[in-house]
Amino acid sequence: MDLLEKRIISEGRVIGEDVLKVDMFLNHRIDPQLVDAIGAEFRRVFADKDITLVLTVEASGIPAAVACAREFGVPCLFAKKGRNRNVGKDVYECEVFSFTKGETYIMSVSKAYLTCADRVLIIDDFIAEGEATKGMLDIIRQAGASCEGIGIIIEKAFQSGGAKLRAEGYDIRSLAIIDEMREVPGGAPVIKFRHDR
Amino acid sequence: MDLLEKRIISEGRVIGEDVLKVDMFLNHRIDPQLVDAIGAEFRRVFADKDITLVLTVEASGIPAAVACAREFGVPCLFAKKGRNRNVGKDVYECEVFSFTKGETYIMSVSKAYLTCADRVLIIDDFIAEGEATKGMLDIIRQAGASCEGIGIIIEKAFQSGGAKLRAEGYDIRSLAIIDEMREVPGGAPVIKFRHDR
Numbered sequence: 534m535d536l537l538e539k540r541i542i543s544e545g546r547v548i549g550e551d552v553l554k555v556d557m558f559l560n561h562r563i564d565p566q567l568v569d570a571i572g573a574e575f576r577r578v579f580a581d582k583d584i585t586l587v588l589t590v591e592a593s594g595i596p597a598a599v600a601c602a603r604e605f606g607v608p609c610l611f612a613k614k615g616r617n618r619n620v621g622k623d624v625y626e627c628e629v630f631s632f633t634k635g636e637t638y639i640m641s642v643s644k645a646y647l648t649c650a651d652r653v654l655i656i657d658d659f660i661a662e663g664e665a666t667k668g669m670l671d672i673i674r675q676a677g678a679s680c681e682g683i684g685i686i687i688e689k690a691f692q693s694g695g696a697k698l699r700a701e702g703y704d705i706r707s708l709a710i711i712d713e714m715r716e717v718p719g720g721a722p723v724i725k726f727r728h729d730r
Numbered sequence: 731m732d733l734l735e736k737r738i739i740s741e742g743r744v745i746g747e748d749v750l751k752v753d754m755f756l757n758h759r760i761d762p763q764l765v766d767a768i769g770a771e772f773r774r775v776f777a778d779k780d781i782t783l784v785l786t787v788e789a790s791g792i793p794a795a796v797a798c799a800r801e802f803g804v805p806c807l808f809a810k811k812g813r814n815r816n817v818g819k820d821v822y823e824c825e826v827f828s829f830t831k832g833e834t835y836i837m838s839v840s841k842a843y844l845t846c847a848d849r850v851l852i853i854d855d856f857i858a859e860g861e862a863t864k865g866m867l868d869i870i871r872q873a874g875a876s877c878e879g880i881g882i883i884i885e886k887a888f889q890s891g892g893a894k895l896r897a898e899g900y901d902i903r904s905l906a907i908i909d910e911m912r913e914v915p916g917g918a919p920v921i922k923f924r925h926d927r
Contacts, residue, residue, distance in 0.1 A: 557842070558805075561807065561840060561843065562806070562840075563806040563808070565796050565805070591789035591790075592789035592792060592808065595789060596806075599760055599793045599796070602762045603762035603763070608755075608759050609759070609760045610760070613789075643759075646753075646754065646758065
């Protein structure tokens with residue numbers, strides 16, 4: 534997605550060789566117009582899918598997931614992290630290790646909102662090692678629902694999550710795929726996008 | 731907001747006398763159309779304000795905050811909960827007690843995205859005791875920015891957060907104000923809305 538790559542190049546910051554900060558437009562401060570464009574792009578990419586639900590996990594996937602759900606005319610469901618007394622006990626849940634936070638958390642979804650009849654599109658902002666995505670897939674499996682596709686805004690292809698899930702047969706589409714990146718002290722970072730998708 | 735009250739009455743569930751579950755359309759499974767209507771309503775309610783930024787806190791305020799930011803043509807910034815290695819250290823932060831989770835968390839915002847020139851509209855899904863809102867106000871104060879208004883989707887007026895902040899002079903507008911509610915075993919809950927706002 535050209536618009537997205539341009540924003541990453543012009544505003545993104547690389548720290549070391551594996552952290553890409555895009556919190557100025559994507560996952561802390563959010564540009565609503567870009568989010569809408571991302572939602573429309575996911576609709577285009579998965580146009581042949583008959584989706585009943587968009588699933589993401591809190592928090593930074595939510596804006597794009599809601600934008601995408603609007604495009605498909607379906608609800609968006611976001612999995613919760615941690616235990617929450619208002620969610621109740623009737624949930625599908627799994628443990629997920631977050632490399633970003635360096636800790637394991639419980640991901641949960643109320644059983645009432647995900648059924649075996651659902652054809653789910655997973656949306657998330659990043660895929661690196663794929664832990665969060667695998668957690669959502671586990672929850673979809675527990676519900677007996679089907680995963681029709683996985684839409685990722687930015688894939689760090691130098692980490693293994695996307696490749697492993699493709700090898701398992703999942704239809705993952707990433708709007709920007711980064712093969713390599715590195716910080717350049719005093720200069721613009723090097724970010725190499727893959728375009729053969 | 732009539733549409734919102736109708737959804738609360740037709741779908742909301744009351745547990746005891748203080749928990750209102752609206753996670754079927756607002757803060758777990760999200761109806762994008764309702765979220766868009768809420769964003770437009772906040773734009774109407776705060777039409778006379780010259781807003782530069784919409785601020786919320788993760789996670790359940792994000793959909794409406796992004797919708798509202800789109801209406802105003804400004805960015806949305808969501809405060810993070812907990813420590814996160816990708817946010818960095820250059821943040822405004824404060825401690826917030828969550829009655830929902832029964833624990834204290836750190837709320838933080840990168841200094842880069844909130845400056846003394848910002849005229850901020852706070853958006854959140856609920857106000858009860860007002861702890862999250864007070865945290866965001868603290869962060870706005872730390873930045874030297876101004877709070878132009880506080881838009882809440884559902885106010886539990888039988889808890890003190892909204893009243894206290896109004897008494898302090900803040901312009902709080904809630905799209906649904908609940909004066910009283912209670913669970914009715916085997917029947918529809920009683921939910922009394924205030925309409926004299």
